[in-house]
Amino acid sequence: MYPNMRNFTAPYVFVEYPKWVALADGSKIIVNSADEEQAAIGEPSGYENLRDALMTEAKSLGISPHHKTGAERLQQLINEAKSTGSSS
Numbered sequence: 001m002y003p004n005m006r007n008f009t010a011p012y013v014f015v016e017y018p019k020w021v022a023l024a025d026g027s028k029i030i031v032n033s034a035d036e037e038q039a040a041i042g043e044p045s046g047y048e049n050l051r052d053a054l055m056t057e058a059k060s061l062g063i064s065p066h067h068k069t070g071a072e073r074l075q076q077l078i079n080e081a082k083s084t085g086s087s088s
Helices: 034-041 044-060 071-087
Strands: 019-022 028-031
Touching: 019 034, 028 034, 044 071
Parallel strands: none
Antiparallel strands: 019 028
């Protein structure tokens, strides 16, 4: 055996940060923590929480939208359902 050979049987340890993150404009930056990542890409969970709330409201009004429907379309469906419900 050669004295300077590497030990390739050492266990691999995954390290999430630092990592590249793609921004909305297509550029990429390196972030070093989850906080930096959230600051760089914005707060996507706010949109998801809004969509989830709108989905719940739509279902309570008797609308059954597709599970991939976006927040804007859900709001439109809810407004339409409320306007037709109040005019009857």
